[in-house]
Amino acid sequence: MQTLYTLVVIVQVLSALTIIGLVLLQHGKGADMGASFGSGASGSLFGATGSSNFMSRATGVAAAIFFAATLGLAVFSSTRKASVGVMDGVTVVKPAASASATAAPASAPAATEAAAASASASGQAGQIPK
Numbered sequence: 001m002q003t004l005y006t007l008v009v010i011v012q013v014l015s016a017l018t019i020i021g022l023v024l025l026q027h028g029k030g031a032d033m034g035a036s037f038g039s040g041a042s043g044s045l046f047g048a049t050g051s052s053n054f055m056s057r058a059t060g061v062a063a064a065i066f067f068a069a070t071l072g073l074a075v076f077s078s079t080r081k082a083s084v085g086v087m088d089g090v091t092v093v094k095p096a097a098s099a100s101a102t103a104a105p106a107s108a109p110a111a112t113e114a115a116a117a118s119a120s121a122s123g124q125a126g127q128i129p130k
Helices: 002-025 031-036 050-079 099-121
Strands: none
Touching: 002 050
């Protein structure tokens, strides 16, 4: 699974570099005016208008590959297990407290709750004692 993830990352980086190169190689709108007056574009490898169509289609294909690789990486990241940290295997041991220290705080709230229950049963809940 790790090799497939690495392969998708490599495809994404290569497609990104391809997009950058193709965009930089394309001519702007002003360059078409010079080509129409005989700047030698008709004798090029792709013909008079073939290079612009080829470059734009190649850019579109590279962009589609880039988006597919991005989607693949999103799927991989949602299914990958989180990396194990240094402290993940450590268990914390709390020291044992004495029995009298743990029993006293636990009994105090119980007595308060019992007094509140008896006061509410006799109808005196919410009144200030005198």
